[in-house]
Amino acid sequence: MVIKIEHKWGMVVDLDKCTGCNGCVVACQAENNLPINTKDLFMQKRAFEWIRIERYWEGEFPNVKARYLPVMCQHCGNAPCEPVCPVYATYHNDQGLNVQVYNRCVGTRYCINNCTYQVRFFNFWEPTWPERLQNQLNPDVTVRTRGITEKCTFCVQRIRRAEITVERRERTKLNDKTMAARNFMPACVQACPTNALMFGDQNNQEDKIHGYFEELHNHEGHSDSRGYRILEEIGTDPSVIYLKKVDQFKMEHSESHG
Amino acid sequence: MQEGRVLPPEQINKDLLNSIMSTPKWYWPAVGICSLIVLIAATIVGYMINKGLGITGLNRPVMWGFFITNFVFWIGISHAGVMLSAILRLAKAEWRRPASRAAEVLTIFSLMTAMTMPIIHTGRPWRSLYWFFPYDFARGIFPNIRSPLVWDPSAILTYLTSSVLFVFIALIPDFAILRDNTTGLRKKIYTALSMGWQGNARQWKLQIVAGILLSALILPVFVSVHSIVSWDFGMAVSVKAWHSTVFAPYFVVGAVHSGVSAVIFVLILLRQAYGWQDYIRREHVEALCRLLIVVSTGWFYYFCMEIIFGIYGREADEVAIRTLQFTLYPWNWIMIIFIVTTYFLPILLWSRKVWRRNLLIVSIACISVNIGMWLERYILFVPGQINKQLFTFTWANYTPTIFEGIIVLGTFALVTLLLLLFSKVMPLIPLYDIKEGDILKTEVQIGRRTVPATFRED
Known part of the structure; x- marks a missing residue:
């Protein structure tokens, strides 16, 4: 029996367009109520960057050249973090998202250990915000307490909001057509000045990211395209495709310097 | 034929119950110091639960540090009890007699202590019930049985239950002796605990059958517990250093290694503290040392195998972790200390019989094994997380804080404290077992021949 999955969200990151401006990081910070990354947190190596x-x-x-690699939760189809959680705090939902349920989490941190991409974060301290920033917290997103794990959700609150709006206004489910009209996206995609990040539905034939996934799945291993997925060899089946950077000027081989 | 003289049963009772009937001068100060350390550690745990795990040295790649190391260490110590008492009971090894009770009790207490570690290491320990007990607590979600963290409590609780039963069965005849030798409230308690023991033939038979049956049943549990604990690490696909199939036997042998040496050390301490020279004799220590030599050599084989399995594939991330473990400060020093203390120091006992019978040398070797085995777990778990993936961007180091150190110290104090308190209420050497051994040793003259007074059914 083939279960038809309506949506399977995915993302495409064009490394050729990425300038390393950190705009996505800031946007994510604001959208998802991340604690302020103070110098202390950085020095403790406990900073939050979904x-x-x-x-x-x-x-x-x-x-010398700098290479940038934006890494967010890859929403793996075969996520290593999911089976190891003893309380089902992280599981795969029917839209291909790797969901974290904060209320269930007991903080064993096994998922963090087992995450290949190091994109899960543990609340070592109770998060606090300065008085004047209390009102900027996003009401759609839970503020996490100490002792639990959190991670990128592909801005699931925006997906939910789009679904609700479509249902209320157009009396239909969020489908291929209505989705294009709503044009919703995660905060990082919205903030990217060079459109290096693209968000969409892998199952949607018309979606701009559909082609990349199609190509990757069809010509696995011997494709001429720039698409690849990071640490794919572990077998995690990530939902994020990276497009290789195109080098205009070939680097001189570092060995030639002696 | 064994060494030592055959003592009358009254003498055995008097000698072995002296830990209960009288209080040595050092006893209450020792209890006081241990309680104080436990109390300080408990205070720090409370502070940690209140503040969050930020007060530990854990950081983003290194999520499991001292606490999990210590957890596996105590689980390892707990493996000696069954190894010594069940296997040797089934094998009818005579020299197990004085060692069995202390080993089993050490098993129980170190298991209990080990169980506290994963609880206090979680972010929200007050919710531990949700993953310990296979019940949905009106939430509609049962624990995820695919997770090794759910296999853990089931294995450990099974082991704890069977070990408690095992010790209790062996204690019943001793409770009866205590019942006959005490007065007042204590007598009432021991009467209840001895469960109407009269020492008649039927009761002895049942007790022996129960003991043998439990020894046989507990052996698979004993092997499975540490295998399952090792799968906490072996199942982690993303940590290259952990994701290894050799972990289960490696951990079991390592556990027996540290456990046997801990038991020898406890026995030597008991001998010195309570003057049980007639019961814990040098021949027992020597026999245990021989076992230690066998186990440590077996352990060393697995240690080499683990390294070879790791580097055989020559994958870049494996090689990076081995480079870290073997060549970079401080891990290279920890590695050297660990290998020397775990194997090359205790293995010297192999060479001289005199050394195996020298209590000081044996004690040093036993402590050294346990230091080494603690470091083994540390060097196995932490460097793997430090260089988890080839993404060098997320590499970070781990420095434990003083709080973690005190909590780890607290667990040692806790085990000592529990053992001390146990020695005050229950005999740490099985009286009936020693008497049985003595009876088996006695010989009678029939005509011109000397034959053993009793035959054992095999």
């Missing part, structure tokens, strides 16, 4: 820009340096001065 999406982070990994920066790698290539080559040696002066012939």
Whole structure:
């Protein structure tokens, strides 16, 4: 029996367009009520970045280049974090999302250990906000308490809001047509100045990201396209495709410097 | 034939019950110091629950640190009890007699202590019931049986239940002796505990059958418990250093290794503290040392295998972790100390019989094994998380804080305290077992021949 899944959300990250501006990081911080990343938190290596820009340096001065890799929760189809949670605090929902239920979490941190991409975060302290920032908290998103795990949700609150709006206004379910009309997206995608991030429905034939997933699944291993998924060899089946950076100027091989 | 003299039963009663009937001078100060340390550790746990796990040294890649290391360490210690008492009982090894009770009791207390570690290490320990007990608590969600963390409590609680039963069955005849030797409230309590023991043939038979049956039933539990604990790590696909199939036997052998040495150490302490030279004799220590040599060599084999399995594939992330473990500070020092203390120091006992019979040397070897085995768990768990993936961006180091150290110290104090309190209410050497051994040793003259007074049914 084939279960027809209506939506399977996915994302495409074009590394060629990414400038490493960290706009997505800030947008995510504001949208999802993340605690303020103070210097203390950074020094303790406990900063919260549901999406982070990994920066790698290539080559040696002066012939040096920075590579940026935005990493958010990959919403793996075969997520390592899900089976290890003893209380079902993280599970796969019927829209291909890897969902975290904060109320169920007891904080064993096994999911964090088992996450290949290091995108799960633990609340070591009770999160606090300065008095004047209390009112900027997003009412659609839970504020997490200490001792639980949290991670990127693909802004599930926006997906839910779109569904509700469509149902209320147009009396239909969120489908291919209505989705295009609503044009909703996670905060990071919305904030990206270069449109390096694209969000959509993998199952939707008309969606702009559909083609990338189609291509990846059809020509696995020997594709000419730029699409790949990070740490795919572990077998996690991520829902995020990265498009390779196109190098205009070939780097001189670092070995040639001696 | 064994060494030592055959003592009359009254003498055995008097000697072995002296831990209960009289209080040595050091007893209450020792209890006081241990209680104080436990109290301080408990206070810190309370503070940690109140403040959050931020007061530990854990950070983003290293989510399991001292607490889980300590958990696995105590689970390991707990494996000696069954190893010594069940296997040796089934194998009818004579020299197990004085060691069995202390080993079983150490099992129970270290298991209990181990169980506290994963609870206090969680972010919300007050919700632990939701993953410990297979019940939905009106939430509509049962625990996720795919998670090794749910296998853990079931295995450990099974082990705890069977060990308690095992100890209790063996204690019944001793309770009866205590019942006959005490007065007042204590007599009432021991009467209830001895469950109407009269020492008649039927009761002895039932007690022996129950003991043998439990020894046989407990063995699979004993192997499975540490295998399951090792699967907490072996099942983690994303931590390269943990994701290994050799972990289950490696952990079981390692557990027996640390457990046997802990039992030897406890026995030597008991011998010195209560003057039980006639019961815990040097031959027992020597026999246990031989067992230790066998186990440690077996353990060393698995240690080598684990490294070879790791580097054989020459995958970049495996190699990165081995490089970290073997060549980079501080892990290289921990690695050297760990290998030397766990294997190369105690294995020297192999060479000289005199050393195996020297209590000081044996004690040093036993402590060294346990230091090494603690470090083994630490070096197995933490570096794997430090360099979890090839994404160098998320690599970070782990420095435990003083709070974690005190809590770990507190668990050692807790086990000591529980053992001390136990020694005050129950005999730590099985009286009936020693007497049985003595009876089996006695010989009678029939005509011109000397034959054993009793035959054992096999």
